[in-house]
Amino acid sequence: MLKKTLLTLAAALTLGTPAFAAPTIPTVAATSEGSGYQEYSALYTESSWMALELPLNLLDTGNSVMDTLSIDDSGLPAGVHIALDSVSMMGEIALLHVTVTRDDTAIAGNGMAALTVRSNGQPVATLTIPVLGAAQDE
Structure with a gap:
C-alpha cells in the first residue's frame, strides 16, 4: 500500500505544473538593430x-497574454537587478528583452540568476542564467 502511494505521489509530482519543473537555461540573443543575430550564454550587466x-x-501561454509577462529574479549579489523591458515574438519564440543593472559598479555582479517568468502573476516558467559583470571599479 505504501509503495503504491509513493508511486502515485511521484507521478503527480512528475506531471506537475511548469513552475515546479526543472529550471531551463535559455539562449541569450543580441537584439540591437543592424548587429545581425548573435547568441550568448550569459547576461551582462x-x-x-x-x-x-x-x-x-515552454511559457504555456498564447499571444494574448504576452503583454502580461513579468519576471522575478533571485540568486544574484545584492544590488544586481534584471528587469523585463518588453516582449516580442520571433516565430514560435518569445523574446524577453531585459536590462541588467548594478546599483554600484564596485559590485562584481557575477552570479547565477534564478528567474521566474509570470503571466498574470502566475508562474509559467523557471529559468537559470549566468550573469557577468561587464566591468568592475575598485
Whole structure:
C-alpha cells in the first residue's frame, strides 16, 4: 500500500505544473538593430541589448497574454537587478528583452540568476542564467 502511494505521489509530482519543473537555461540573443543575430550564454550587466529566447510552448501561454509577462529574479549579489523591458515574438519564440543593472559598479555582479517568468502573476516558467559583470571599479 505504501509503495503504491509513493508511486502515485511521484507521478503527480512528475506531471506537475511548469513552475515546479526543472529550471531551463535559455539562449541569450543580441537584439540591437543592424548587429545581425548573435547568441550568448550569459547576461551582462549594464546591458539593454539582450533578450532571453523562450519557446512559446515552454511559457504555456498564447499571444494574448504576452503583454502580461513579468519576471522575478533571485540568486544574484545584492544590488544586481534584471528587469523585463518588453516582449516580442520571433516565430514560435518569445523574446524577453531585459536590462541588467548594478546599483554600484564596485559590485562584481557575477552570479547565477534564478528567474521566474509570470503571466498574470502566475508562474509559467523557471529559468537559470549566468550573469557577468561587464566591468568592475575598485
